[in-house]
Amino acid sequence: MGRFAKNHFFCVHFACYREKEKENLFTNPMRISRKIEIDYGHTLPNSFSFCNQLHGHRGVVVATVEGRLIDREGDGEEGMVMDFKFLKEVMVEHIHDKLDHGFAVWKHDHEDLDFILKRNSRVLVTEEPPTAECLAKWAFNQIRCNLPEGVALKQIRWYETPNNWAEYEGE
Numbered sequence: 001m002g003r004f005a006k007n008h009f010f011c012v013h014f015a016c017y018r019e020k021e022k023e024n025l026f027t028n029p030m031r032i033s034r035k036i037e038i039d040y041g042h043t044l045p046n047s048f049s050f051c052n053q054l055h056g057h058r059g060v061v062v063a064t065v066e067g068r069l070i071d072r073e074g075d076g077e078e079g080m081v082m083d084f085k086f087l088k089e090v091m092v093e094h095i096h097d098k099l100d101h102g103f104a105v106w107k108h109d110h111e112d113l114d115f116i117l118k119r120n121s122r123v124l125v126t127e128e129p130p131t132a133e134c135l136a137k138w139a140f141n142q143i144r145c146n147l148p149e150g151v152a153l154k155q156i157r158w159y160e161t162p163n164n165w166a167e168y169e170g171e
């Protein structure tokens with residue numbers, strides 16, 4: 001192949017590659033994550049450690065969602081999976097505002113439940129002991145159905161402490 005032909009071949013292929021890349025940017029799904037912080041109390045009554053005490057955490061919750069980039073020209077969310085601001089609003093309404101400064105208590109922990117229900121107005125009664133695992137699952141189910149069309153929840157990561165966390169990705 002001559003030099004001109006070679007250059008032409010390269011340019012055509014490069015242009016196609018750039019077009020494809022641009023196309024993929026909007027058609028391949030991408031993931032974004034948002035973090036919120038939450039102060040809550042809990043107790044694990046059957047734990048063999050100090051976790052069986054009534055105690056509190058500053059939890060950190062990270063939601064990861066997946067979707068295709070919005071390509072509607074002029075749209076405020078153009079080039080985004082969804083605006084971080086809207087993801088935060090969903091997390092605040094359905095996770096933070098249900099537990100922040102409240103207490104998570106296991107439904108079978110009758111002794112603590114009786115006391116906490118008398119004492120606190122914000123109580124989350126859990127199906128399982130309120131471990132990081134249980135709360136990650138709860139948070140997942142809280143926001144799963146509250147996301148915009150075309151955006152799927154992929155994971156909730158629940159940090160009980162800076163060193164301990166659980167991840168849940170649905171069933």
Ligand SMILES: Nc1nc2c(c(=O)[nH]1)N=C([C@H](O)[C@H](O)COP(=O)(O)OP(=O)(O)OP(=O)(O)O)CN2
Nearest residue numbers: 044047049051057130131132133160161162163164
């Ligand atoms: N698998 C799980 N194990 C434990 C949970 C849990 O939710 N899931 N929870 C606890 C306790 O509630 C406690 O909050 C964790 O205590 P600890 O391990 O002491 O956490 P720290 O980050 O303070 O520990 P460092 O050793 O200082 O890092 C227990 N287990």
